[in-house]
Amino acid sequence: MNINSFIHKKQYEKIVRVARRHPITFVKIIIFFILLLAIPFILFRLGEQLFPNLMHDEHLINDTIFFILFILAGCAYLLSVIIFFYAFFIDFYLDEMIITNDRMVDMEQNGLLARTVAEADLYLIQDVTSEIKGLFGSIFKYGKVSIQTAGAVPKFVIEDVPDPHGLRKLLLDLASEDKKFHAGQK
């Protein structure tokens, strides 16, 4: 499936921008999961330091059930961590807003098993607010954009989006164009 069929793009519609979270906001998740992945190796090194005789006992390493279970549990732990990392990535990556010259489609992934998709015509936009907060937000220029509409979904919010002020301006320009188009149709 491509993005055009996902949003059921109309013939006259053109995708202007796909806004996602800034990649830098995913770095803290990567660091957290690297630490989680390192735990079994840190414990093994710690065990070597604290119990050198136990950890280098050939009989214990090669022949005991304890060792076999440790390897199975260690593998299950590492796979669980990497799969949860993937789930976090899906949650991060599928929070997006597709902006066309006619409407905006806001998709929000909540965990791995819940997703909300909302859309509103651009001419229904009443107010757009952009906000950059915090040290990293100021350095990497990402922040929040809140869109107030007169539609069924009154407020759209996209967090950690790069260049929020530029996105606000883009949305207001497109909304203005769309309002002119709809006024001309009446």
Added chain:
Amino acid sequence: MATIPLYIFLFIFFGALLILSIFYIIGISHLIATANLTFASFIITLAVSTFIGVSLYGTWNILRDTNWQRPVKIFDMAWFGNNNQFSE
């Protein structure tokens, strides 16, 4: 004394693998269903798949000579009985 064969733990491991693989497939299906097959998602999926492959290969490599039929003692009354080594 109660014992179970070692392969019971292997089956538990396979059960955990099955659950994790369901999560993995759900993740990939979300990427496909929402038209998010981009270079970034490809790189992350490739990295995750490689990590899974290396972990499973490493585990198989370490445990390939294991005799899975051997019994594992899970309960023994002697564990709660008198233990002379501490009284000496």
